[in-house]
Amino acid sequence: MLWLYLHFPHLLLDHVRRNQDASGALAIVDGAGQYVVQACPAARDLGISPGMRLKTALGLAPDLNILRADPKQEAWLLEDQARWLYHYAAHITLAPPDGLWAEISSLQKLYGGLPAIWQTVEQALTERQLTAWVAIGHTPQAARLLAHTGKGECTADKGHILTELGNLPLQAAGFDKKSCTRLQRLGLNTLGEVFALPAPELARRLSPELLAIIQKIQGTRADPKAPWQPPHTFRQRADFIQEVEHAQGLLFSLQRILAELEEDLCWRQQDTDTLLLVLQHRHEEPTRLRIRTTGPEHRAEVFLKLIQLKLDQQPLRAPVTGLVLAVKRFTGREAPGGQDLLGETQDLNEAWHTLISRLQARLGEQALRQLAPRDDHRPEQAWSAGEVRKPGKGQASTSALLPHRPLWLLNGPRPLEQTPVAWHSGPERISGGWWDGQRVHRDYYIAQLPGGELAWVFRDVHDGWFIHGWFG
Amino acid sequence: MSELLSSLLQDARIWQGHKHRKTTQPTESTGYQVLDNQLGGLGWPRGALSECLLDTCGIGELHLVLPLMQRVSAAGKTIFWLNPPHTPYAPALAREGVNLDHLVMINTRDQGDFLWTMENCLRSPVTGLVLAWPGQLASRDVRRLQLASEAGGNVCVLFRSRRFTEQNSPAALRLELAPGEHQELKVNIIKRRGSWPGQRCSVALGHRANLAVQDAPRVIHGRWPGAGR
Numbered sequence: 001m002l003w004l005y006l007h008f009p010h011l012l013l014d015h016v017r018r019n020q021d022a023s024g025a026l027a028i029v030d031g032a033g034q035y036v037v038q039a040c041p042a043a044r045d046l047g048i049s050p051g052m053r054l055k056t057a058l059g060l061a062p063d064l065n066i067l068r069a070d071p072k073q074e075a076w077l078l079e080d081q082a083r084w085l086y087h088y089a090a091h092i093t094l095a096p097p098d099g100l101w102a103e104i105s106s107l108q109k110l111y112g113g114l115p116a117i118w119q120t121v122e123q124a125l126t127e128r129q130l131t132a133w134v135a136i137g138h139t140p141q142a143a144r145l146l147a148h149t150g151k152g153e154c155t156a157d158k159g160h161i162l163t164e165l166g167n168l169p170l171q172a173a174g175f176d177k178k179s180c181t182r183l184q185r186l187g188l189n190t191l192g193e194v195f196a197l198p199a200p201e202l203a204r205r206l207s208p209e210l211l212a213i214i215q216k217i218q219g220t221r222a223d224p225k226a227p228w229q230p231p232h233t234f235r236q237r238a239d240f241i242q243e244v245e246h247a248q249g250l251l252f253s254l255q256r257i258l259a260e261l262e263e264d265l266c267w268r269q270q271d272t273d274t275l276l277l278v279l280q281h282r283h284e285e286p287t288r289l290r291i292r293t294t295g296p297e298h299r300a301e302v303f304l305k306l307i308q309l310k311l312d313q314q315p316l317r318a319p320v321t322g323l324v325l326a327v328k329r330f331t332g333r334e335a336p337g338g339q340d341l342l343g344e345t346q347d348l349n350e351a352w353h354t355l356i357s358r359l360q361a362r363l364g365e366q367a368l369r370q371l372a373p374r375d376d377h378r379p380e381q382a383w384s385a386g387e388v389r390k391p392g393k394g395q396a397s398t399s400a401l402l403p404h405r406p407l408w409l410l411n412g413p414r415p416l417e418q419t420p421v422a423w424h425s426g427p428e429r430i431s432g433g434w435w436d437g438q439r440v441h442r443d444y445y446i447a448q449l450p451g452g453e454l455a456w457v458f459r460d461v462h463d464g465w466f467i468h469g470w471f472g
Numbered sequence: 473m474s475e476l477l478s479s480l481l482q483d484a485r486i487w488q489g490h491k492h493r494k495t496t497q498p499t500e501s502t503g504y505q506v507l508d509n510q511l512g513g514l515g516w517p518r519g520a521l522s523e524c525l526l527d528t529c530g531i532g533e534l535h536l537v538l539p540l541m542q543r544v545s546a547a548g549k550t551i552f553w554l555n556p557p558h559t560p561y562a563p564a565l566a567r568e569g570v571n572l573d574h575l576v577m578i579n580t581r582d583q584g585d586f587l588w589t590m591e592n593c594l595r596s597p598v599t600g601l602v603l604a605w606p607g608q609l610a611s612r613d614v615r616r617l618q619l620a621s622e623a624g625g626n627v628c629v630l631f632r633s634r635r636f637t638e639q640n641s642p643a644a645l646r647l648e649l650a651p652g653e654h655q656e657l658k659v660n661i662i663k664r665r666g667s668w669p670g671q672r673c674s675v676a677l678g679h680r681a682n683l684a685v686q687d688a689p690r691v692i693h694g695r696w697p698g699a700g701r
Contacts, residue, residue, distance in 0.1 A: 452651025
């Protein structure tokens with residue numbers, strides 16, 4: 001097995017810098033705001049280095065832009081990286097906070113050798129303006145250690161990898177501090193010297209855990225990595241160092257995110273019709289915008305136009321510090337239009353299902369109804385509403401045997417308040433329902449009301465007059 | 473003077489009202505010869521909105537679109553009823569020869585859903601006819617629906633209150649409906665494409681209550697023998 005490890009030395013920095021091409025030094029500080037964690041090249045030129053106290057850094061560069069590191073955001077960012085890497089490799093494992101493993105021995109045939117894989121990954125990194133140190137190792141831990149040195153090589157030779165590892169100083173091996181000191185006291189300085197020690201002695205004198213780490217590096221102990229599964233939602237985030245006051249300023253990073261969405265949708269063979277855009281403000285509640293397209297869509301330019309329209313309608317309430325674009329609902333990509341061999345019936349069938357499912361998805365199943373007559377004398381029982389079914393080929397059995405009825409039936413009888421100006425037919429006596437307790441005993445007439453409408457009215461046993469339908 | 477006039481008439485920039493161009497928009501016959509004649513021998517426009525403006529239900533407004541419904545359902549296209557004010561009565565529709573399998577009734581909760589649903593229905597190739605009772609509609613929304621309708625090429629009839637007669641609307645055909653004395657429907661064309669509006673006609677719809685043959689009311693008023701006893 002061969003593993004590729006991507007180490008992102010300053011992921012947050014890359015993420016911020018590609019959303020806003022702002023000049024000026026930028027540094028990321030830790031959660032407590034005490035120490036500089038990452039510094040951009042401009043900041044490093046000014047003499048700022050990771051690990052420096054923030055006060056010292058500010059003394060060196062008074063107009064330094066500062067961003068606080070947020071573990072949650074870093075986790076999201078790492079997941080974003082896994083998402084694009086998943087386009088190239090199937091077996092990916094996250095190594096929080098800043099690394100990714102990809103299993104590549106199974107990909108060699110697909111890409112045509114290790115150098116091709118290496119090149120593909122490097123190219124993808126350049127496209128995304130990301131800095132990553134890449135290394136290949138015969139075990140996950142070996143790849144990781146080599147990547148951290150920043151001197152990874154494109155080789156599958158196990159001996160070469162072990163030699164490289166052997167030259168690493170003990171501090172770079174990722175042991176805990178106590179073991180590291182003890183090993184140094186034994187007079188060991190490189191990893192190679194530790195490899196040479198007999199395993200039982202190592203476990204007895206130092207600790208079994210240390211032995212496990214060493215064996216995992218060497219590959220003599222199993223180190224299974226559970227594959228990461230891409231989530232079924234799309235979520236991308238952009239943060240701005242300087243607050244954005246005009247909607248125009250958001251478009252730059254939206255363009256990038258939408259391009260990634262398009263790529264993601266193309267890759268999934270899916271479409272979407274709802275985007276959720278959340279604009280974060282410093283002191284106010286976030287603005288939530290829902291962007292809906294009329295049909296399933298995947299093109300970035302269409303989404304961008306819609307978002308532009310939406311932003312034109314709703315000016316920004318406050319300066320924006322960050323934005324999140326999320327897509328939760330996906331629909332399968334429809335087959336491209338055009339007639340198939342069987343003619344267009346198939347196509348219409350498909351279109352019917354698409355339309356109905358879309359309507360049902362938004363309005364709920366209960367909102368769509370299909371009507372059918374039922375065998376009953378009572379007008380309110382003589383019809384039923386059921387779920388929508390695809391109509392069959394057969395013609396409906398229409399017959400003039402059905403009695404003459406109005407096209408509108410009121411949802412319930414309504415008292416007749418006006419005196420009709422003309423009576424046209426009747427009475428038609430309808431009496432039934434003694435068998436199920438919903439007794440109906442009425443005389444129906446057709447009457448013209450003063451407003452000119454034709455109504456279906458009835459008189460019940462208590463001499464009350466009601467309207468039950470309209471001859472629409 | 474006449475020379476001046478004739479030279480003016482030669483000028484292509486002068487529009488002459490009596491020579492209106494024949495429109496080539498696709499249409500569907502209404503099924504009523506009287507109304508078709510008034511509409512220039514055409515009928516309901518396809519790919520455009522039609523509006524019927526009326527005060528109350530029960531004046532024969534459904535019978536106006538019934539011939540079209542029969543044709544559309546026979547052709548296997550779907551008819552959508554959006555937010556009807558009452559229940560379309562299935563036995564009556566079946567009796568009139570409308571295939572109920574092709575009829576879908578939709579009720580929406582709010583205006584946003586309504587417009588979205590309507591737009592989707594209009595754009596779909598499976599739709600043959602959309603009947604909608606929108607209530608209040610902003611002019612902007614009507615224009616949007618008009619565009620959707622153009623994209624789909626379907627017939628769409630909006631039933632709205634007569635209050636909106638004065639409001640201008642991008643719909644291609646606007647009919648004002650009023651009941652007549654003898655159960656007929658008086659149609660006033662407020663707007664139509666390609667020609668002057670203002671035609672009036674009345675469509676006999678007495679048959680909707682099976683009254684075609686009866687001129688005088690047949691119900692006998694008065695004291696029933698033995699009623700007093």
